[in-house]
Structures are given as C-alpha cells and as structure tokens.
Amino acid sequence: MSLIKGGHLVEDTFVDASGGETIPASGPVIVNLAQWQAQRDALLARGTPLGLRLHSDQSPEAIADDIQHFALIALEFPKFRDGRAYSYARLLRERYGFKGELRAVGDVLMEQVFFMVRTGFDAFDLQQSPDPVADFQTALRDFSVWYQPTGDGRPTAMQLRHRTR
Amino acid sequence: MYRYDEFDQQFVAQRAAQFRRQVSRRLAGELTEDQFRPLRLMNGLYLQLHAYMLRVNTPYGTLSSRQMRQLAHVARKYDRGFGHFTTRQNIQYNWIKLAEAPDAIADLGEVGVTSIQSSGNCVRNITSDQYAGCARDELADPRVYCELLRQYSFLHPEFSYLPRKFKIAITGSPNDRAAVAVHDIGMRMHNNERGEMGFEVLVGGGLGRTPYIGQTIRKWLAPEHLLSYVEAILRVYNMHGRRDNIHKARIKIIVNQMGIDKFRELVDQEWEQTKDGVLKVPDDEVARIKAYFAPPPYEKLADGKAELTMLRKADPIFDRWVRGNVVDHKVPGYAIVNVSLKAPGRVPGDITAETMDAVADLADRYSFGEIRVNHRQNLVLVDVKQSELHELWQKLVALELATPNLGLLTDIICCPGLDYCALANARAIPIAQDIAHAFSDIDEIQRIGHFTINISGCMNACGHHHVGHIGILGVDKRGEEFFQLTLGGSSDQHASLGDRLGPGLPQAEVPGAIRKIVDTYFTMRANDERFIDTYRRVGIEPFKVSVYGAETARAH
Numbered sequence: 001m002s003l004i005k006g007g008h009l010v011e012d013t014f015v016d017a018s019g020g021e022t023i024p025a026s027g028p029v030i031v032n033l034a035q036w037q038a039q040r041d042a043l044l045a046r047g048t049p050l051g052l053r054l055h056s057d058q059s060p061e062a063i064a065d066d067i068q069h070f071a072l073i074a075l076e077f078p079k080f081r082d083g084r085a086y087s088y089a090r091l092l093r094e095r096y097g098f099k100g101e102l103r104a105v106g107d108v109l110m111e112q113v114f115f116m117v118r119t120g121f122d123a124f125d126l127q128q129s130p131d132p133v134a135d136f137q138t139a140l141r142d143f144s145v146w147y148q149p150t151g152d153g154r155p156t157a158m159q160l161r162h163r164t165r
Numbered sequence: 166m167y168r169y170d171e172f173d174q175q176f177v178a179q180r181a182a183q184f185r186r187q188v189s190r191r192l193a194g195e196l197t198e199d200q201f202r203p204l205r206l207m208n209g210l211y212l213q214l215h216a217y218m219l220r221v222n223t224p225y226g227t228l229s230s231r232q233m234r235q236l237a238h239v240a241r242k243y244d245r246g247f248g249h250f251t252t253r254q255n256i257q258y259n260w261i262k263l264a265e266a267p268d269a270i271a272d273l274g275e276v277g278v279t280s281i282q283s284s285g286n287c288v289r290n291i292t293s294d295q296y297a298g299c300a301r302d303e304l305a306d307p308r309v310y311c312e313l314l315r316q317y318s319f320l321h322p323e324f325s326y327l328p329r330k331f332k333i334a335i336t337g338s339p340n341d342r343a344a345v346a347v348h349d350i351g352m353r354m355h356n357n358e359r360g361e362m363g364f365e366v367l368v369g370g371g372l373g374r375t376p377y378i379g380q381t382i383r384k385w386l387a388p389e390h391l392l393s394y395v396e397a398i399l400r401v402y403n404m405h406g407r408r409d410n411i412h413k414a415r416i417k418i419i420v421n422q423m424g425i426d427k428f429r430e431l432v433d434q435e436w437e438q439t440k441d442g443v444l445k446v447p448d449d450e451v452a453r454i455k456a457y458f459a460p461p462p463y464e465k466l467a468d469g470k471a472e473l474t475m476l477r478k479a480d481p482i483f484d485r486w487v488r489g490n491v492v493d494h495k496v497p498g499y500a501i502v503n504v505s506l507k508a509p510g511r512v513p514g515d516i517t518a519e520t521m522d523a524v525a526d527l528a529d530r531y532s533f534g535e536i537r538v539n540h541r542q543n544l545v546l547v548d549v550k551q552s553e554l555h556e557l558w559q560k561l562v563a564l565e566l567a568t569p570n571l572g573l574l575t576d577i578i579c580c581p582g583l584d585y586c587a588l589a590n591a592r593a594i595p596i597a598q599d600i601a602h603a604f605s606d607i608d609e610i611q612r613i614g615h616f617t618i619n620i621s622g623c624m625n626a627c628g629h630h631h632v633g634h635i636g637i638l639g640v641d642k643r644g645e646e647f648f649q650l651t652l653g654g655s656s657d658q659h660a661s662l663g664d665r666l667g668p669g670l671p672q673a674e675v676p677g678a679i680r681k682i683v684d685t686y687f688t689m690r691a692n693d694e695r696f697i698d699t700y701r702r703v704g705i706e707p708f709k710v711s712v713y714g715a716e717t718a719r720a721h
Binding site: 056081082083087090109111112115116117119138143147148149150157158160162 | 286316327450
C-alpha cells in the first residue's frame with residue numbers, strides 16, 4: 001500500500017481497470033479515456049464512484065465537459081521528467097473546477113510532491129518510497145516561501161510583502 | 166541593485182537545505198543517479214569530464230562587490246582558485262566535489278547568489294543588457310522585469326519539468342546587447358504609438374544543432390501582463406512541446422513546426438483566460454523592485470571630456486584603451502568601463518579568485534560597489550567618473566584586465582570545450598589562444614574594427630558560433646578534431662545566423678584562414694564599413710575563394 005491522501009496512507013477503494021482489464025460489475029473503478037468514451041452510458045449507469053486515468057499525452061480538455069461524472073482523476077507521470085500533468089492538474093482545478101480526488105500515478109517521487117501539491121494534486125501513489133508518509137511530510141516541509149500563485153491559494157512572497165506593509 | 170529580502174533569503178536557505186538532503190540521499194544510495202541527475206541539474210551541478218561543474222547565476226548580469234568576493238571565496242575553498250564566466254551571465258566552477266557542493270551553494274546563498282535553475286529543463290537565469298540602468302540608448306531599466314521573472318520562475322510548480330531548457334532575455338535598449346533574438350523568449354522594451362512602454366515579445370529563437378532567430382509573437386505587451394503572457398507561452402510549450410526526442414524538444418521546434426501564427430493563436434487562447442487574473446503585476450511590486458534599481462548617488466559633474474582628451478593625447482596607450490573599452494554613460498561626468506577577460510594567451514572568461522577580489526575592490530573604489538557581467542564573457546564597471554578613468558586604467562593594466570579589445574577580433578567567445586566539457590567534440594580554448602596569438606597587434610585589430618569570433622566545441626553551441634561574424638565549430642571526424650567556419654552571424658538587433666564557409670579545417674589552419682578572411686575584408690570594405698556590413702554586401706563567395714582557393718570553393 002503506497003497511496004497517500006491527506007498526509008496518511010490510505011487504502012485504495014478503486015479497482016484500476018485502466019490497463020484494459022474487464023470492468024467489474026460493481027464498485028468504484030478507474031477506467032482509461034478509450035473505455036470512458038466507448039462505454040460512457042454503461043459506466044454512468046453503474047451508479048458507483050468513477051475514476052479516469054489520463055496518459056501524459058491526453059489533455060483533460062477532452063473531458064472538460066464531463067468532469068462532474070468523475071470522483072477521481074488520475075494523471076500519469078510515465079517518467080518523472082515528463083511534466084505535462086502539472087499543467088493538466090492546474091487546468092482541471094483552476095479552469096474546469098474539478099473538485100474530486102486528483103491522483104498522481106506512475107513515476108511519482110518524493111522530490112516532485114511539492115510541485116504536485118501546489119498544482120492541485122491531493123493523492124499520491126508513492127510506490128517507490130520505502131516510507132511514503134515520512135517522505136511526503138519531509139517534502140512538504142522543504143519550503144515555506146512560494147513565488148507563484150496557483151489554485152492552492154497559498155499566499156506568495158509578493159502577496160505577503162505587500163500585506164505586511 | 167536588487168537585494169534579497171527576508172522572503173528571498175528564506176527561500177534560498179530552504180532550497181540549499183533541500184539540496185543538502187538530496188545529496189546525502191544520493192551519497193547514501195537512496196537515489197539512483199538517474200533520479201538524482203535532474204535534482205542536481207536544477208541546482209546547477211553537472212558531471213563533467215574530470216569532476217562536477219557548478220554553474221552559478223549572476224542574475225541579469227549584476228553583482229555586488231560582496232557577491233564577487235563570495236564567488237572568489239567559493240573558487241578558493243571548493244575549486245582550484247578560479248572560475249569561468251559564460252555566455253549566459255553565469256560563472257562556472259570546474260572542480261567541485263559532490264559532497265562539498267551543498268556547502269558551496271549555502272555559502273553563495275548567504276550573499277543572495279544562487280545556482281537555482283542554472284541548468285535543467287526549466288527556466289534558466291534571466292539575462293539582460295550589461296549596461297542596464299546606465300546606457301545612453303536605454304528606454305528603461307530591464308532588470309526590474311528580469312527580477313520579476315526571476316522570482317516568478319524560481320521553482321515554478323508547473324514548469325520545473327518542461328520538455329527542455331528555457332532561456333529568457335530582455336533588452337531595454339534598441340541596440341541589443343543581450344542577444345534576445347536567440348533566446349526561447351526574447352523581449353525588447355519599446356514604446357507603443359501612445360508612448361507607453363511595453364515589450365515586443367520574440368519566441369522560438371535558439372542556437373544548438375537547429376538554430377533559429379526568434380519570431381515576433383506579440384508586437385507590444387503591457388508590463389502588467391508580463392507574467393501572465395510568459396505563463397501562457399510556457400503552458401502551451403509544456404503541453405505541446407515534443408518529449409519524444411531531446412533534440413527536438415526546445416520551443417523553437419514546435420514554433421517552427423506549427424508556424425508562428427498557429428502558435429500565437431494557442432498562446433492567445435490561453436492568455437485570454439488568465440491575463441486579468443492573479444498574475445497581473447501590481448504597481449506596488451514594480452515600484453518596490455524599481456526602488457532597488459534606483460540610480461546610485463551620482464555626483465553632479467560637468468562632462469569631463471576636455472580633461473580626458475588631454476590625458477588621452479598625452480598617453481596613446483591610455484587613449485587606445487578608452488577608445489576600445491570605455492562607453493558613454495547616460496549621466497554627465499561618468500563612463501562605463503569594460504574589463505576585458507581576453508588578454509592574449511588567457512582563456513576567454515576565466516578569472517582567478519585573486520582577480521575577482523581585485524575587481525571587487527576596484528568596484529568599491531570607483532563604481533559604487535557594483536560589477537556587471539556581459540554575455541561575451543567580460544566584466545563591466547558601469548559607473549566610473551571620467552576624472553578617475555586614468556587612475557582606474559593603470560590599476561586594470563597591472564591586473565592584465567585592460568586589453569583594449571572590446572567587440573574586436575580577439576574579444577573571442579569560447580566555450581570550455583573538450584578541456585572540461587563532457588559533451589564537446591573538440592578543444593575550443595586552444596583555438597581561441599591561437600587566434601589571439603596570431604592577432605596580437607592591438608593596433609591592427611583596432612583597424613579591423615568591430616569583429617566577433619565565437620567558438621563552440623560542439624554543436625550544442627554554448628559558444629554561440631552561429632551568431633559570430635566568424636563562427637567556429639569543433640567537429641570530430643574519425644577521431645580527429647576539425648573546425649567548421651561560418652560567416653555573417655550576428656546576435657544584435659539585426660540578428661542573423663552564419664553561413665557555412667566550406668569544409669572543416671584542422672586546428673593549425675584556423676588562424677591562417679581568419680587572416681585570409683580579414684585580408685579579403687580589407688580589400689573589399691568601403692570606407693569605414695564594418696566586417697558584417699561588407700559581408701552582407703558582397704556575400705560569402707570572395708571569402709570562400711580566399712580560404713579554399715577558387716577550385717575548392719566551386720566544389721562546395
């Protein structure tokens with residue numbers, strides 16, 4: 001178990017069928033974009049929480065009008081160097097108003113957690129971490145000063161400067 | 166100049182502490198080299214041929230004397246007593262030990278100098294005009310906006326893993342000394358028809374193996390939109406830039422693949438959504454930063470040209486130096502002094518710790534404690550009283566920093582090449598030294614006039630060879646080093662890429678080839694025409710013939 005949410009290890013209640021597996025008859029499930037597009041009606045009819053996993057070359061623009069159907073969107077980092085999902089996360093949170101779980105999956109390293117939190121992720125599959133909880137907490141403690149405004153609402157250095165005056 | 170406040174200082178200290186942890190995790194084997202590489206790169210640490218290399222930013226080319234002394238300290242304590250200034254207003258240390266890198270970085274952080282994002286696939290050091298704030302031809306001080314971008318770009322959560330590196334440069338003067346057209350984003354400050362200052366924004370310039378001159382994406386951008394517009398470009402690039410091939414990953418590739426109009430459309434669509442949001446630059450922040458760049462307490466002086474003329478008449482060597490290295494200042498009675506790091510036989514851009522300290526002392530004594538770094542690997546003292554030029558010159562002579570060759574043939578840009586760099590195909594430094602040796606008569610190079618030679622040891626083009634009047638590129642042909650010449654490049658406001666002259670030459674033939682090019686120029690130039698203008702008028706043919714002979718020239 002390696003899923004971190006709210007700073008704690010949590011059990012993943014979703015079954016991940018996004019690799020193309022048969023979708024179970026009931027229960028929370030994660031599907032891929034093709035599955036969602038092909039089986040949209042059936043998936044909605046199940047009436048259980050639905051998750052969507054997007055590859056790093058799949059912009060969330062494709063599902064911008066559908067986000068209310070998803071309880072979870074998982075954005076994939078095929079390599080930690082592939083930073084497209086940071087932009088996707090901000091679009092989902094700040095432009096499309098996605099309020100569900102935004103999960104970082106794939107090559108997720110503790111050194112990236114800080115950026116992920118700031119761009120809107122709130123769940124992290126820290127598979128490569130020997131101690132995910134400790135690593136997560138350490139990564140968050142690294143900085144208390146931020147220069148860029150993002151949707152997470154943390155005040156930036158610029159805002160604090162002019163507030164304290 | 167800008168000084169870090171409590172927020173900046175805390176940020177830099179936290180970044181240093183984070184890197185210290187990352188290094189210990191690497192040394193303990195908790196991080197693989199593959200995982201550690203981007204972390205160290207984003208802190209400016211490269212693994213080179215012989216050791217780690219640490220690249221340190223001089224933000225927009227401005228340093229205080231205190232910061233310069235700290236650069237000297239780092240050279241002494243963690244390196245072999247010298248550093249190397251680069252074409253991106255950075256300084257590189259070539260002999261750093263991994264275990265000591267966090268200490269070096271922490272020491273630099275104490276004086277507000279960082280290596281943050283001096284490498285990696287992120288926004289690099291923001292560069293600018295070395296004469297910013299002092300130049301006569303300047304519209305406004307670009308450093309205010311460079312600093313805004315410096316803060317905006319440091320550890321940007323969305324843009325720290327871009328497809329490839331990203332370089333931004335700003336000029337506040339129509340005479341571009343910052344080579345903005347060969348940057349991923351280049352900005353030229355100018356007034357619109359209503360007389361309001363803003364930026365012309367260029368995108369997609371760059372050198373490397375596929376060089377491009379940047380194209381105008383926006384003719385005029387209001388300063389309040391600087392950050393939102395840059396963010397729109399970065400977001401489009403982050404989502405659309407190629408990640409399948411490292412050689413096609415720079416923004417210039419997608420700009421040219423989709424065309425500037427399509428790219429502009431995507432940026433504008435994105436920008437429409439954000440331009441009036443939280444990134445709008447508040448006036449009070451601009452005012453806060455501007456205050457740091459307020460002019461130093463200049464004395465009210467009369468223009469001291471008459472006295473200077475007398476001194477120059479009395480001493481032709483001093484006169485030659487003033488003509489070569491001193492530039493007019495916007496304030497009467499002051500002058501801008503270029504400090505040449507290109508003495509004959511020296512490695513272009515190299516400087517010892519002792520000389521760094523000496524330059525810091527001179528800055529304190531003669532130039533309000535401030536030093537600039539230009540992209541041609543020289544230093545500048547920007548606020549010198551005309552009446553003190555002669556005294557300063559004598560001290561620079563003693564330090565071998567008074568070679569009067571600014572913008573002349575031996576003011577050579579040169580990358581570290583195969584002497585240090587793991588990427589290089591050929592040694593660049595010996596070529597620079599050979600050329601300097603062949604053109605050691607300073608009167609002659611002053612007669613030749615404005616002439617740039619840029620040397621890169623490989624096609625990554627750190628030595629900007631594409632935009633040298635003569636570019637020299639080191640190539641490897643079956644284990645032997647050859648040097649490929651290009652002519653007619655330029656990085657100023659009329660930027661152009663050089664044209665290939667002909668087959669590569671062995672090292673020994675390079676100085677002779679340059680001699681032939683210069684001779685041809687002399688026979689063809691009209692009056693005081695600069696080399697680049699002659700070249701643009703007559704084309705490459707006569708130069709080809711002079712270097713290769715008529716027959717070989719025809720075959721190529």
